[in-house]
Amino acid sequence: MPNTPSAVGQAASVISLGGTATEEDGLLMDSLFGAIGRTWRANEKMFDAVSGVSGSVPAYIFMAIEALADGGVAAGLPRDLAAGLAAQTVLGAATMVVNTGKHPGQLKDDVASAGGTTIAAIHELEKGGFRGVLMNAVVAAANRSKEFSKK
Numbered sequence: 001m002p003n004t005p006s007a008v009g010q011a012a013s014v015i016s017l018g019g020t021a022t023e024e025d026g027l028l029m030d031s032l033f034g035a036i037g038r039t040w041r042a043n044e045k046m047f048d049a050v051s052g053v054s055g056s057v058p059a060y061i062f063m064a065i066e067a068l069a070d071g072g073v074a075a076g077l078p079r080d081l082a083a084g085l086a087a088q089t090v091l092g093a094a095t096m097v098v099n100t101g102k103h104p105g106q107l108k109d110d111v112a113s114a115g116g117t118t119i120a121a122i123h124e125l126e127k128g129g130f131r132g133v134l135m136n137a138v139v140a141a142a143n144r145s146k147e148f149s150k151k
Contacts, residue, residue, distance in 0.1 A: 003054045011037030012054040016044040048149065052142030060137060065090055 005011050013033040017026045026041065033039045042050060065086045072082025097104050112118040125131075 004058045006036040009036055013037060013039045014042050014047070014050045014054065015039060016042060016047065018044070048142045048145040049138075051145040052138040052140075055145075056138070056141040060134065061090060 003011055015029045015033060030039050068086035069079065069083040072085060073079055096107055112122055
């Protein structure tokens with residue numbers, strides 16, 4: 001189950017070995033899906049939740065980048081600069097999560113200095129229910145996936 005970032009070699013793919021698949025089959029799947037990004041293995045029972053995260057999250061991030069760019073434009077930046085900064089910053093932040101091994105909360109805390117601009121912005125995000133909204137989106141997508149599997 002790859003996701004759309006496979007088009008740029010950055011897929012997040014999850015594979016599940018069925019009852020008749022061998023470890024050799026799994027290694028082949030790891031190799032095939034590894035050619036378009038990173039792979040994980042999980043029990044097939046987790047695939048609805050996997051769909052809610054890796055299948056749908058690219059759309060949420062595209063929306064976030066668009067909104068961040070719109071905020072930059074509202075603050076006075078030209079559209080192309082705002083969009084480039086937003087996209088590159090999201091890429092850099094994601095790369096830090098992947099490459100440092102630090103918890104995302106720790107990385108966030110590393111940016112948010114006392115009384116600074118970032119903590120003021122985080123406060124606004126939290127007032128709007130930012131984390132809860134994202135969590136609810138993942139659960140909604142997973143639940144919808146479950147509905148599809150019952151048909």
